[in-house]
Amino acid sequence: MKYVILTLSLLALVSCKDSKNQDLKTETAEQPAETDNHHDTHEASGIYANAWVSEIQIDYGEKWQADATTNEGVQKLQNTINTQTASTLDAFHKLAEQLNDEKNFVVKNCTMKGPSHDNLHIWLHPLIEKIDALLKTEDVDDAEKITVSIKENINAYNTYFQ
Template sequence: MNKTILTTLILSALMIGCKDNKTKNNDTSETTKAVQNHTEDTVKEFESSTVYNNAWINEIELNSGAKWEANLETNEGVEKMLKLVEASDPTSVEDYHSLASELNEENNYVIKKCTMTGPSHDNLHVFLHPLIEKIAALGEVSSTEEGAKITAGIKENLKGYYDYFK
């Protein structure tokens, strides 16, 4: 009889614990989903803001009021990217994707050939990071309006290079 009572008590405790646990798991799951949705919305908002604007100019610094010395390959790569953007006349989503591919090749050249070090290199990254995001976003546009907006941001980004580097 003691074994029966003990077994019943243990099973009852487990059943109550399991019910309680399921409720807690559901609450945790709903909270996790809400946090994930909020995080995804925040990430999308951040990505959009860096893709459509040039906030990097608030982070970049001059070299004691002077432009940073950049290596030849970096200057050539930025110049080629700017010429690609200025010469382009995309009329379709595919044209924007193609432009993104060409820009990405030049950007990879700049990154591969960079010999800069120290603060000039750090500031180059401040310039390059949003440019990389914009080029990636251009490669994924789904409308010509979106492509035109991102391309304008890329062009502004590239022209801004000459304000900080020589």
């Protein structure tokens, strides 16, 4: 099922514009039975990590030029993740829903093309997976770890884009 979600996410990202009329909220997969290795699954899939930083490139030593709408959407993501706190599972799920809506704004309104667009997707794809994991988690400790990873992911945008 993880591969189905990954494939669907990749297809949604192929072209920001092509999916303008579709709801980009990630598909809800059946929840696996709770096991003792629940956290191990997220660690193995990289949900807690930011391995994408080894894949993203810089534009000959400069930040990539992003379009104004993408910057606006990312600013909304940054404001949300940097100002909202959650301590209950319900609050984490509400945070994930808001982040998902803001991420959808970025995807739906993106007009970037070429290498800057490709690198945006290197940054964006793991964020989509993390938001999806936060939407689905049933454990507060897990939600806290995912939220930290989301915050690092979102705030790293300014390192690579202007």
